[in-house]
Amino acid sequence: MKNSFVNAGLVYSTESGRMCPDCRQPMASCACKANARTLVPAGDGLVRVSRETKGRGGKAVTLVKGVALDAAGLAALGKALKAACGTGGTVKEGVIEIQGDHIDRIMAALQAKGHKVKRAGG
Template sequence: MNRSKTSTGLSGLSALVYSTDTGRICPDCSQPVASCTCKSIPVVSTSSDGVVRVSRETKGRAGKGVTLVKGLGLEGDALTTLAKALKAACGSGGTVKDGIVEVQGDHCDKVIAYLQGKGWKVKRAGG
C-alpha cells in the first residue's frame, strides 16, 4: 500500500492554539490574540436605497426566529453601535453579519418603531 500520497495522519488537523511566549493564538491568522489582524476587518453594510427593511427569518436556525434589519447603509462602528441600541431596545441578543443586523426573537414591531423614532424610512419585508 502506497502511503506517501494520502498519509497525512492527524498532523494535518493540528494547529497552534497557545504559545508560552505570546499566550493564545488566533486560529484564523495565526497571530497572538492581542495583535490579531483578522478581527479588525471592517463591517460593511449592504447597499442602501434609502429604505430600511425589517423582516423575520427562521431558516437555518433550528426553528428559532430572528429579526433581520437590512439596508441601513452604515459601516463599521456606526453599524455596530446601532445594532447594540436595537438589541437594548428589544431586550434581546443579536449580532451583525455581512452588514445585516440580526436581533434574536420576533421583534419586528419594536425595531420598526425604534428606527422610525430615529428618523429612518422603514418597511416591513416578507409577510
Template sequence: MKSKSSSGGLVYSTEAGRMCPACRQPIAQCACAKRASVPAGDGVARVSRETKGRGGKAVTVVKGVAVTTEALQALGKQLRTACGSGGTVKDGVIEIQGDHVERVMAALQAQGLKVKRTGG
C-alpha cells in the same frame, strides 16, 4: 516550485491570526476593509422576521443599513438593548433573537432612518 507571492501568499499566521490576501495585513489592521466597509444600498433599512434554518425560532433581521461596520455594530447593540434580547451582526445584517419587528422599526425610525417591512 512556486514562490509565496505567486501562490497567493500568507493566509494565516499564529501571531496575528487571519491575514488579508490583498494588503497582507492582519484582518484587524486591514486597510482595504476600511475603505470598502460601507455597503452599497438604496438607503432603506429592511426589517423582516425569519425562521428558516433556526429550528422554528423567530429572528428579526435588519438588512440594507448603509453605515460603516463599526456603526452597524453599535446599532446592533442599541437594537438588542431596546428589545431586551440577544443577537448578532454578520455580513452587514443585524439579527435580533425573537419577533421584535415593530419595536425594531420604531427604534430605527426614531434614529431618522427610512424603514420598510419585508416578508409576510
C-alpha cells in the same frame, strides 16, 4: 497545464500568525481590512425589517437589512436595538440579527432614529 498554486501566497507565519491573502500582510496590520471599514454600503435608502426561522431550529430571528452605516455605526445600532428589545443578537455581513420576533419594536425604534423603514416578507 496551468499550475493552480501560482497565486497562492503565505497563509500563516509562526512569527505573525494569519496573513491576508490580498495584501500579504499580517491580519493585525492588514491594509485591506482598514479600507473595507471605511466604505459605506450603497442602498436605496430603505431599511428592511423581516422575520426568519430558516436554519435556526424553528426559532424566530428579526433581520434588519439595508442600513447605510459603516461597521462601527452598524454595531452601535445593533446594540441599541438589542437593548430596546431586551434580547440578544449580532451583526453579520451588514445585517443586524435580533433574537425573537420583534418587528414592531424594531420598526418603531428605527423610525424614531430617522430611518425610512419597510416591512419585508410576509
